[in-house]
Amino acid sequence: MLNLFGRPAVLFLPASRPGAIAKARESAADLVILDLEDAVAAGDKESARTAAVAALETPWRCPVAVRINGEGTPWHAADLDALRHARADLVVVPRVEKRGHVEEIAAIGHLPVAAMIETARGVLAAADLAPRCAALIAGTNDLAASLRLPAGAGRGSLQTALQTIVLAARAADRPCFDGVFNKLDDADGFAAEAAESRALGFDGKTLIHPSQIAPCKAAFAPSEAERARAERLVAAASGGAQRFEGEMIERMHVEAAERLLAR
Numbered sequence: 001m002l003n004l005f006g007r008p009a010v011l012f013l014p015a016s017r018p019g020a021i022a023k024a025r026e027s028a029a030d031l032v033i034l035d036l037e038d039a040v041a042a043g044d045k046e047s048a049r050t051a052a053v054a055a056l057e058t059p060w061r062c063p064v065a066v067r068i069n070g071e072g073t074p075w076h077a078a079d080l081d082a083l084r085h086a087r088a089d090l091v092v093v094p095r096v097e098k099r100g101h102v103e104e105i106a107a108i109g110h111l112p113v114a115a116m117i118e119t120a121r122g123v124l125a126a127a128d129l130a131p132r133c134a135a136l137i138a139g140t141n142d143l144a145a146s147l148r149l150p151a152g153a154g155r156g157s158l159q160t161a162l163q164t165i166v167l168a169a170r171a172a173d174r175p176c177f178d179g180v181f182n183k184l185d186d187a188d189g190f191a192a193e194a195a196e197s198r199a200l201g202f203d204g205k206t207l208i209h210p211s212q213i214a215p216c217k218a219a220f221a222p223s224e225a226e227r228a229r230a231e232r233l234v235a236a237a238s239g240g241a242q243r244f245e246g247e248m249i250e251r252m253h254v255e256a257a258e259r260l261l262a263r
């Protein structure tokens with residue numbers, strides 16, 4: 001199974017944009033998703049598919065996924081067909097709601113599947129989907145639409161959905177990635193949202209522009225203070241419950257510190 005833990009910066013780009021493919025190839029993204037779905041206009045679907053398959057022919061520095069068009073669209077079958085022999089590492093499936101859908105696609109494409117959770121039904125099915133997937137990805141734009149949130153409602157209204165996705169992923173020991181931040185020129189807003197993604201338990205965030213890669217990696221990397229505290233905690237650990245810098249620590253705190261240091 002493709003291991004996507006420790007790969008926080010997940011860059012989406014329209015497969016219809018050759019310039020973006022070239023930029024992504026040179027970028028420090030941890031996972032690249034060549035999009036055939038919402039980023040690509042209806043008239044460009046065929047050429048985007050051809051471009052994605054061609055882009056997969058030359059090696060990349062990181063794993064590369066293709067997001068196909070959803071079930072029920074005129075492009076779904078041809079996208080799947082193209083992936084049969086393409087050199088993708090992963091197929092990203094939008095608006096997944098049923099376990100059977102993931103199993104069917106995995107069988108056809110012989111590829112690991114990342115399910116996008118983007119509807120109310122998808123959120124409620126997340127625990128059933130996660131064990132069949134290589135990862136879960138929150139599709140927060142579609143999710144806001146599916147939940148009929150008013151424009152500008154903000155992430156507060158998505159908290160239960162986001163936490164359900166994290167719970168489902170953790171229960172199945174799968175990585176999960178938060179949705180995209182749409183405001184391209186709002187660096188502070190991006191940093192705040194990426195910090196929140198990490199605090200919620202996500203393993204990374206999906207991105208829409210190369211300028212978001214470095215801030216995303218910074219947000220998901222443990223800070224120097226966290227690292228130093230983890231080192232002190234591991235060094236001080238004696239087994240059972242004990243006092244450490246004014247707080248009680250037990251086994252799970254030591255394990256968490258060890259995990260942080262391993263990253």
Ligand SMILES: CC(C)(COP(=O)(O)OP(=O)(O)OC[C@H]1O[C@@H](n2cnc3c(N)ncnc32)[C@H](O)[C@@H]1OP(=O)(O)O)[C@@H](O)C(=O)NCCC(=O)NCCSC(=O)C[C@H](O)C(=O)O
Nearest residue numbers: 012013014019020023024035038039139140141142208209
């Ligand atoms: C949002 C954009 C359309 C903005 O494009 P543009 O205004 O052209 O950006 P820049 O002028 O800043 O571009 C400068 C160069 O950088 C390249 N670039 C831009 N974006 C990317 C990218 N994502 N990856 C790689 N390279 C990128 C441009 O090509 C320029 O280089 P050059 O061509 O040489 O001049 C654009 O950023 C964009 O298309 N972003 C990705 C959109 C996307 O993939 N959307 C789908 C995923 S989001 C989604 O669907 C969410 C989910 O489903 C949900 O429901 O929430």
Ligand SMILES: [Mg+2]
Nearest residue numbers: 118139141142
């Ligand atoms: Mg979407």
